[in-house]
Amino acid sequence: MSRLASATETPREVQQPVLEAPRWSCSLGGALTTGLGIYGVVPILHSGAGCGLGHQFGMTYASGENAGGALGGTGTPCSCLVEEHVIFGGESKLRNLIKSTIELVKGDLFAVVSGCVPSLIGDDTNAIVREFDGKASVIHIKAPGFAGTSYDGYELFFEAVTDQFLQARPVEKKTINILGVVPFQHLFWKGTLPVLKATFAKLGVDANILFTEFGGVENLRRLPSAELNLVLSPWNGHRAAGKLEEKFGTPWYAYPAVPVGPKQTTRLVREVAKRLSLDQALVDRVIAHEEHHAYRFAEYFGDGLILGLPHAYFAVVADTPTAIGVTQYLTNEIAYIPDIVILADNPPEAARPAIVHELTDGIDVANKPEIVFEADSHKIRQKLKNRNFLFLLASSLEKITAGEEYGAMHHSIAFPSYDRLVLDRTYAGYRGGLALAEELTSKWVGPL
Amino acid sequence: MSSEKECPPIDLSTKTCPNREQRANGVNVFFGKASELVAKARNGTLCNRERQFQQSSGCVLNFYLTVRIPTIRDAAVVFHAPVGCSSSALGYRELYRGIPPALGRPEKFDLQWITTNLSETDVVHGASGKLATAIKEAEQRYHPKAIFLLTSCTAGIIGEDLEGTVAEVQPEVKARVVPVHCEGVRSRLVQTGYDAFWHGVLKYLVRKPTKKQHDLVNVASMLSYTWQDRLEIKRLLGKLGLRVNFVPEFASVEDLEQLSEAAVTAPLCPTYTDYLSRGLQQGYGVPFFLYPSPMGIENTDGWLREIAKRTGKEKEVEDLIREEHAVWVPKMKKVRDEFLSLKGDGTPLSVLGALGQGRLLAQTPYFHELGLKPVAAIAQDFDNLVLEETEQLVREHGDFPILINTFQAAEQAHLTHTLDPDLTLTCPFQGTAYKRKKGMTRIHALRGDALPTSMQSGYAGAIACGEFLLRSWKAKSFQQTMAEKTDDPYHPWWYQQPNPHHYVPEEPVRNVSGGTP
Numbered sequence: 001m002s003r004l005a006s007a008t009e010t011p012r013e014v015q016q017p018v019l020e021a022p023r024w025s026c027s028l029g030g031a032l033t034t035g036l037g038i039y040g041v042v043p044i045l046h047s048g049a050g051c052g053l054g055h056q057f058g059m060t061y062a063s064g065e066n067a068g069g070a071l072g073g074t075g076t077p078c079s080c081l082v083e084e085h086v087i088f089g090g091e092s093k094l095r096n097l098i099k100s101t102i103e104l105v106k107g108d109l110f111a112v113v114s115g116c117v118p119s120l121i122g123d124d125t126n127a128i129v130r131e132f133d134g135k136a137s138v139i140h141i142k143a144p145g146f147a148g149t150s151y152d153g154y155e156l157f158f159e160a161v162t163d164q165f166l167q168a169r170p171v172e173k174k175t176i177n178i179l180g181v182v183p184f185q186h187l188f189w190k191g192t193l194p195v196l197k198a199t200f201a202k203l204g205v206d207a208n209i210l211f212t213e214f215g216g217v218e219n220l221r222r223l224p225s226a227e228l229n230l231v232l233s234p235w236n237g238h239r240a241a242g243k244l245e246e247k248f249g250t251p252w253y254a255y256p257a258v259p260v261g262p263k264q265t266t267r268l269v270r271e272v273a274k275r276l277s278l279d280q281a282l283v284d285r286v287i288a289h290e291e292h293h294a295y296r297f298a299e300y301f302g303d304g305l306i307l308g309l310p311h312a313y314f315a316v317v318a319d320t321p322t323a324i325g326v327t328q329y330l331t332n333e334i335a336y337i338p339d340i341v342i343l344a345d346n347p348p349e350a351a352r353p354a355i356v357h358e359l360t361d362g363i364d365v366a367n368k369p370e371i372v373f374e375a376d377s378h379k380i381r382q383k384l385k386n387r388n389f390l391f392l393l394a395s396s397l398e399k400i401t402a403g404e405e406y407g408a409m410h411h412s413i414a415f416p417s418y419d420r421l422v423l424d425r426t427y428a429g430y431r432g433g434l435a436l437a438e439e440l441t442s443k444w445v446g447p448l
Numbered sequence: 449m450s451s452e453k454e455c456p457p458i459d460l461s462t463k464t465c466p467n468r469e470q471r472a473n474g475v476n477v478f479f480g481k482a483s484e485l486v487a488k489a490r491n492g493t494l495c496n497r498e499r500q501f502q503q504s505s506g507c508v509l510n511f512y513l514t515v516r517i518p519t520i521r522d523a524a525v526v527f528h529a530p531v532g533c534s535s536s537a538l539g540y541r542e543l544y545r546g547i548p549p550a551l552g553r554p555e556k557f558d559l560q561w562i563t564t565n566l567s568e569t570d571v572v573h574g575a576s577g578k579l580a581t582a583i584k585e586a587e588q589r590y591h592p593k594a595i596f597l598l599t600s601c602t603a604g605i606i607g608e609d610l611e612g613t614v615a616e617v618q619p620e621v622k623a624r625v626v627p628v629h630c631e632g633v634r635s636r637l638v639q640t641g642y643d644a645f646w647h648g649v650l651k652y653l654v655r656k657p658t659k660k661q662h663d664l665v666n667v668a669s670m671l672s673y674t675w676q677d678r679l680e681i682k683r684l685l686g687k688l689g690l691r692v693n694f695v696p697e698f699a700s701v702e703d704l705e706q707l708s709e710a711a712v713t714a715p716l717c718p719t720y721t722d723y724l725s726r727g728l729q730q731g732y733g734v735p736f737f738l739y740p741s742p743m744g745i746e747n748t749d750g751w752l753r754e755i756a757k758r759t760g761k762e763k764e765v766e767d768l769i770r771e772e773h774a775v776w777v778p779k780m781k782k783v784r785d786e787f788l789s790l791k792g793d794g795t796p797l798s799v800l801g802a803l804g805q806g807r808l809l810a811q812t813p814y815f816h817e818l819g820l821k822p823v824a825a826i827a828q829d830f831d832n833l834v835l836e837e838t839e840q841l842v843r844e845h846g847d848f849p850i851l852i853n854t855f856q857a858a859e860q861a862h863l864t865h866t867l868d869p870d871l872t873l874t875c876p877f878q879g880t881a882y883k884r885k886k887g888m889t890r891i892h893a894l895r896g897d898a899l900p901t902s903m904q905s906g907y908a909g910a911i912a913c914g915e916f917l918l919r920s921w922k923a924k925s926f927q928q929t930m931a932e933k934t935d936d937p938y939h940p941w942w943y944q945q946p947n948p949h950h951y952v953p954e955e956p957v958r959n960v961s962g963g964t965p
Contacts, residue, residue: 016531016565016566016567016570017565018562018563018564018565018578018581018582018585019531019562019563019565020560020561020562020563020589021534021537021538021540021561021563022531022563022565023538024531024535025531025532025535026530026531026532026533026535027532028532029532029535045504048507048510048601048632048633049502049504049505049506049507049632049636049854050504050505050506050507050508050509050510050511050533050632051504051507051510051532051632052503052504052505053504053505053506053510053511053855053877054506054507054510054514054532054533054535054536055532055535055536056536057514057515057535057536057537057538057539058532058534058535058536058537058538059535061539062535062538062539070857070879070880070934070935070936070937071937073504073857073877073879074503074504074505074855074856074857074877074878074879075503075857075879075880075937076503076504077501077502077503077504078502078503078504078505079502080499080502080504080505080636081601081633082633082634082635082636083633083634083635084957084958085633086605086633088958093498096500096501097500097501097502099500100500100501100951101501103939104501104858104938104939104942104951105937105938105939106935106936106937106938106939115532116530116600116601116602116605117601117602117605117633120571120601120602120605120606121605144530144568145530145531145532145533145602146530146566146567146568146570146571146602147567147568149531150532150535378560378589396539396541396542397538397541399541399542399545400541400542400545401541404556416538416539418538418539418542419542
């Protein structure tokens with residue numbers, strides 16, 4: 001997979017159609033939840049009072065019934081703007097809020113995320129934030145909800161960190177940053193990142209995963225010292241990586257998915273090994289060992305699969321990096337047959353040919369799936385009618401209709417998923433395919 | 449109930465209701481004795497103040513309306529908003545699906561909403577065309593009986609003419625279009641959202657009565673009342689030969705239209721129901737009462753009697769109460785005895801509870817029935833609608849400290865830490881306050897919960913909830929382990945100073961309007 005630089009050059013789509021239940025939130029939501037995923041960051045909302053609590057229902061609960069934690073939900077400091085601020089300005093409220101938050105809340109980096117209201121009323125949020133220079137680390141992410149999605153919010157967070165917080169550092173060999181796994185939007189972010197870090201550690205590569213680790217702000221500081229930025233999506237994280245390249249000259253490589261199971265993980269490892277000039281013998285040894293073990297375990301589900309339900313048609317509705325990883329695993333490793341793949345995250349036009357390539361040329365099956373880019377949940381529902389699939393791997397939005405309308409077994413693998421708790425679980429990495437096989441087989445397996 | 453002069457008549461000729469701040473002097477900031485609170489409310493010195501430290505707590509749109517209005521079964525919702533304002537509604541298809549059809553949930557139903565997904569271009573050029581498109585799209589896709597338009601901060605600030613668009617589009621669509629002015633910035637009080645919703649219902653949906661339904665009781669139920677609460681209420685009123693018209697959650701549009709034909713409007717939460725109740729009385733002569741709510745045995749007796757008074761069931765209700773007492777009072781005694789035995793010296797456990805101001809009123813007497821001693825109360829907000837009842841509460845049960853705030857996690861953690869009650873009733877909206885050595889459990893379950901153990905209403909609910917609270921005393925490992933092993937988000941000085949309102953200055957906020965956008 002070559003770098004998809006063109007994806008970052010597409011102008012933002014100005015046309016935002018009316019939609020039923022798109023599977024994302026606004027840029028404020030994305031910047032807020034990105035901050036929540038980095039331990040040590042204290043998000044401060046400069047917005048209406050509902051913008052934090054709303055995202056507890058709309059993003060953290062939606063991401064495998066996760067609580068927002070001590071700084072999410074009702075814990076997020078917020079200027080709670082009302083009419084008088086619309087008239088008189090919200091700047092003094094924000095100034096007091098930042099000051100009191102620094103006094104009261106433990107944290108290493110305070111990230112002011114401003115929403116629709118301050119943008120509409122013309123608050124000079126930057127000026128207020130700069131008043132704290134020298135007193136504490138405070139950055140401003142301008143993220144009005146009308147100007148972008150939660151996926152944009154992730155990029156805006158890293159752009160702000162790069163512009164306002166990072167300083168150049170010497171490059172450390174064999175260190176990489178992993179970008180493009182958007183917290184909460186990618187359902188398994190908390191499991192995926194540590195698993196891949198552990199895999200790279202076996203290769204002697206120190207992967208900075210930013211999220212899920214104490215000392216998250218030090219992780220941010222280390223961003224410029226990477227030899228390579230690894231982006232695990234055909235479109236997410238590209239702006240962030242582009243920004244780091246522009247500022248620190250760090251090269252970046254985009255793998256098109258969150259890799260699921262041995263084949264994809266080996267492909268990823270080889271791509272990274274090539275770019276970091278890793279010791280070939282070590283790489284071969286690690287790959288052989290990991291694959292050997294993963295496939296020894298795959299033998300355990302062979303009977304259940306072959307006697308129980310082989311060659312099943314399946315459908316996928318998910319964000320692109322999840323959809324590609326899961327579709328390739330089920331097709332290329334356990335010989336299931338993809339009927340339709342719906343990419344529900346509205347990737348930029350420029351990224352779409354490469355996505356289609358992964359879901360056609362990238363899969364080992366006689367008939368290729370129908371590939372649909374669709375974000376409207378009503379249209380997705382209609383599109384899934386009258387098809388062959390037995391399994392529907394999707395969000396929990398499809399939970400009810402899967403049985404009633406499509407006669408299919410449903411499994412939640414993508415945002416939003418309110419019907420399962422997701423903590424450490426991931427399908428990523430060498431053994432991640434086993435987890436997916438366990439869950440899927442458990443949907444129907446009985447005495448053989 | 450609070451007198452008429454404290455509560456101006458409902459004016460449906462306006463686009464929306466006044467804010468709670470203006471309608472009933474609502475506030476969401478106070479810490480002190482309940483007696484001071486009511487004295488200040490009486491002498492007009494109770495006012496909102498601007499927190500210097502504040503946490504996200506829900507807005508007029510995004511506390512209740514976003515999640516609840518899309519559950520009206522044959523309606524659709526259009527959010528006239530940027531995409532983030534409706535994200536909390538993403539669970540819409542699954543809500544209520546956990547209830548088995550055997551318990552009375554319809555087999556098939558569809559809930560739906562659309563967002564106008566406002567963009568930067570819309571903000572610059574206006575989005576009434578897009579709103580019209582969304583309404584027509586909803587009509588064409590879902591064939592709903594009503595379409596609720598829920599507005600947002602952005603739609604309000606850019607000056608979208610909702611009524612203009614509705615007037616233009618209504619002739620083209622069969623569904624009744626109901627604009628609801630719930631711009632987040634319009635009010636500090638989430639309860640303004642309830643009033644704004646009822647305003648739309650009263651103005652656009654409730655029909656002129658075609659017949660009077662003398663056995664129909666309107667019950668407006670909130671998210672904190674579960675399916676089992678409905679069943680218990682249905683059971684009790686059913687024994688009186690009455691039918692229940694539950695609105696708005698999981699109701700049909702017909703249920704909302706026929707509100708005018710009912711014999712009485714009864715509350716589960718008084719201030720949630722207030723605007724609707726007054727509107728129905730004013731417009732259609734439907735009598736109402738706001739106190740008590742059916743929580744606890746005594747409250748349930750009172751609630752049933754208030755309904756009976758207005759439905760000619762005074763005699764039947766006494767038989768019902770007698771019958772029910774024979775079953776439930778001995779069970780309540782058992783629960784009470786067990787609570788009073790827990791400390792070993794016969795003294796009651798201290799409890800910190802409450803959530804909305806309605807719960808504040810209902811819960812305190814119920815705690816006393818259970819043999820629990822409330823040490824303080826927390827309420828989301830406070831307004832004159834419950835002033836007399838709060839005065840009565842103080843007279844009957846004594847003075848108590850009260851913290852008025854809308855889900856301020858740091859303030860609630862502070863108060864819980866300072867008072868250190870034996871049992872705290874919390875919810876995820878109270879941040880880290882659940883992490884502690886002593887007892888903790890949830891304050892209530894939610895709408896779609898079909899477990900009998902989650903019930904709180906009526907007689908069965910009084911016992912079920914008591915038993916539930918007893919269970920919480922038997923196991924405390926989660927809150928204790930989390931208190932010991934996880935980081936507290938606040939610096940230690942927070943807990944070492946005495947005032948949960950450390951960041952609340954004395955001067956009042958400026959009031960800028962009557963709430964009409």
